[in-house]
Amino acid sequence: MDISVVIPLLNEDESLQELYDWIAKVMQSNRYLYEVIFIDDGSTDNSWKVIEELSEHNSEVKGIRFQKNYGKSQALDAGFELAQGRVVITMDADLQDNPEEIPDLYSLIVDEGFDLISGWKKKRYDNVVTKNIPSKLFNAAARKTSGLKLHDFNCGLKAYKNEVIKTVKVSGEMHRYIPVLAKNEGFHKIGEKVVQHQARKYGETKFGIDRFINGFLDLITISFLTKFGKRPMHFFGLWGTLMFIFGTTSAFYIGAYKLYNVYKGIKTILVTDNPWFYIALTSMILGTLLFLSGFIGELIIKSKSDEKHYSIREKLNF
Structure with missing residues (x-):
């Protein structure tokens, strides 16, 4: 034809x-x-x-x-x-x-x-x-x-x-x-x-x-x-990892700085009063979620079937 x-x-x-x-x-x-x-x-x-x-x-x-x-x-x-x-x-x-x-x-x-x-x-x-x-x-x-x-x-x-x-x-x-x-x-x-x-x-x-x-x-x-589309982990995993590393590094720095001040007897604010603590915590949570999104996306791509998103009622001459 x-x-x-x-x-x-x-x-x-x-x-x-x-x-x-x-x-x-x-x-x-x-x-x-x-x-x-x-x-x-x-x-x-x-x-x-x-x-x-x-x-x-x-x-x-x-x-x-x-x-x-x-x-x-x-x-x-x-x-x-x-x-x-x-x-x-x-x-x-x-x-x-x-x-x-x-x-x-x-x-x-x-x-x-x-x-x-x-x-x-x-x-x-x-x-x-x-x-x-x-x-x-x-x-x-x-x-x-x-x-x-x-x-x-x-x-x-x-x-x-x-x-x-x-x-x-x-x-x-x-x-x-x-x-x-x-x-x-x-x-x-x-x-x-x-x-x-x-x-x-x-x-x-x-x-x-x-x-x-x-x-x-x-x-x-x-x-x-x-x-x-074929590798969602390359996007979500990359940004998730970067955000998690940023959050973890920031949290480690805040904790180390607090311990150093305590050791030296320097008066300092509580860790929970430091705004950077919440920025670090949020970055770690978002980084984890982004990484998991990429991982789940990879699983969906591996397991998805070619399902049709429509329902045919009838056909003629096929």
């Missing part, structure tokens, strides 16, 4: 038929062997009914229905697990991503050997204040932190070599950082392509300004995981 198109969605029943027809037209005109995987992330409208109808008349249409809304990352992860295409294309279901871009994205992966191509919506039709400006700030921070020179990390239109999506595990809200996750797994040929942004035709956006706040928090998380 040439291409798998993975489409996560939430309450997009108005656009699904039009989107599929558009994708099918592009695929058939280029004679691709393909599948279209719709992942219904707990929709409360008629989205699943539309997917069922599409699958009845088109064998290449496949569907995954979540028990409830788990989020875009979990939807993509479910689609990635079942995708069979040599190249995997992700796009949103709201018609803001243009299926006409698929042949060029496919060519960049197959003919030019890229591992991942991220779309760049250079010209956008979103609100400048609530979406464009925060998006530019977010992408600038992501570039600086990750080292990837991409202009639009959050663009839903991306193309992947199959090996990439079978290696990368997406959870939480890390779908924004799939290029970073791919880089961390050793896929270094990552590029971008300017793609067309369509104005939303139906419904309303599912994302608000809070997604950028969450995005920055996730950026901090993934930056930490990039450096210490």
